[in-house]
Amino acid sequence: MGPEKLAALSRRVEAVGFLILGGFHTQPGHAGEGGDTGEGGDTGERFPRAGDGRVARTLILAGNAGPALWRAFRAAPEASDGAPDPLDRYTRRTLGAVAGASGLAVVFPFDRPWWPFQSWALAVGGFSQSPMGVLAHHRYGPWAGLRAAFVSGERFAAFAQDGTPGPCPACEEKPCIAACPAHALGPRGYDVPRCLAHLAATPGPACLSGCLARVACPWGMPYRQQEEQARFHMRAFTAWDTGSANKGT
Ligand code: B12
Ligand code: SF4
Ligand code: SF4
Incomplete structure (x- = not known):
């Protein structure tokens, strides 16, 4: 191709x-x-x-x-x-x-x-x-x-990549970590049960309009999800442990 x-x-x-x-x-x-x-x-x-x-x-x-x-x-x-x-x-x-x-x-x-x-x-x-x-x-x-x-099965023409790396290794402050109210992010990665427990225990958690850690990332702000879309994905995510999740983004 x-x-x-x-x-x-x-x-x-x-x-x-x-x-x-x-x-x-x-x-x-x-x-x-x-x-x-x-x-x-x-x-x-x-x-x-x-x-x-x-x-x-x-x-x-x-x-x-x-x-x-x-x-x-x-x-x-x-x-x-x-x-x-x-x-x-x-x-x-x-x-x-x-x-x-x-x-x-x-x-x-x-x-x-x-x-x-x-x-x-x-x-x-x-x-x-x-x-x-x-x-x-x-x-x-x-x-x-x-x-x-x-x-x-064919080798396509080369893809035009600009070679720019992802932002995390050079992001020194990592504001996503501090923004999580459940302290679910840390050196050992993302503690999914802790995040889900916070969402279940907090009445009307702010994260249901969009994960606050994701929102705190200064990269890609023009591409953030609007509230209706964020709520759709967060509803699907919180249904994960019921076995009926649609793990959208
Ligand atoms: C299972 C799964 C989950 C599980 C993770 C359970 C676990 N600890 O493994 C749960 C339900 C927790 C989850 C949550 C979320 N997920 Co998810 N998930 C998946 C899924 C379906 C499979 C992952 C997998 O096991 N792959 C198999 C392994 C072998 O593949 P791999 O690429 O080599 O492995 C990578 C992953 O395993 C990853 N990984 C390991 N642990 C975790 C934990 C989380 C939370 C995530 C996101 C990734 C991740 O690290 C590996 C190397 O990069 C993928 C889709 C897919 N097919 O990849 C989406 C996927 C990874 N999820 C995604 C997203 C966006 C989310 C959520 C943000 C959903 C939301 N609310 O919008 C949440 C994160 C929570 C939050 N705070 O908002 C996106 C990630 C997009 C991206 N830019 O990277 C994917 C690709 C789906 C998509 N359609 O885009 N997810
Ligand atoms: S704030 Fe954004 S760029 Fe920085 S570590 Fe978190 S996700 Fe990566
Ligand atoms: S949705 Fe995001 S900010 Fe909210 S508790 Fe989970 S990881 Fe933390």
Whole structure:
């Protein structure tokens, strides 16, 4: 696939509210070469098969940041049909159609077993591991959702990456850590049960309008979620321990 086809893929993805975050070539020797089933997804070294059954040579990551996805989703039938996991279903329908039209295979972050989307984002570049578990991006801060990976058996033309690293290693004060009222972020990472206990025990917790630690990050402010979208994702997150979570971003 040359630059024109990549540009066409980008246009199709943007028309339904998403964006292309970048891509990378899988290296010879990665699992998926010669005989691997391509199933599963528990390490960054495993890849899905391309649509024609060939091993993956190129992986392209689609995501979202800023208001475009929420706008497109709110106008779609899934947003009001009352069935579970509306955003995941919107994503599968629209990006599944984009993959079909582009001759690519596609996998999603909500498919089980989990594919290693964050490892793939680190391979794409521009992201760093934040103290909150989410990856922070040099442009989008902690607000980039990872929504789909397109897979091809061809080696695509090189991706234009500007080489800018994610912001966390150079962020000395790390205001995200101090902003968490539950002290759930620290040197040992993100204490999920502590965060969830705080959300359950506090009447009308401020975090339900958006994780305060994420909001405190000075990077990517123009891409922050609006309140309605933040509430949607936080509701899904707090449902995690009931087993009915839709882990959106
Ligand atoms: C399971 C899961 C969770 C679990 C984590 C349980 C645990 N401790 O493992 C819970 C429910 C806690 C969770 C929470 C959230 N999650 Co989550 N989650 C996932 C999911 C579905 C699978 C992760 C996984 O196990 N992958 C398999 C491993 C092998 O893949 P990997 O990439 O190599 O591994 C990375 C992760 O395991 C990560 N990791 C380890 N522990 C934790 C803990 C958390 C909280 C996160 C986010 C990541 C993380 O570190 C590894 C290296 O980078 C991914 C989607 C996906 N397929 O990756 C989303 C995903 C990681 N989650 C995401 C997000 C945004 C959230 C929330 C912010 C949701 C929200 N409210 O909006 C919250 C964070 C809480 C908060 N304060 O707001 C995004 C991250 C986007 C980004 N920029 O990095 C993802 C990619 C989903 C998406 N569609 O974009 N999540
Ligand atoms: S505040 Fe600093 S450490 Fe925290 S997510 Fe943002 S850039 Fe990373
Ligand atoms: S949602 Fe609230 S309690 Fe949980 S990590 Fe974010 S700031 Fe802390």
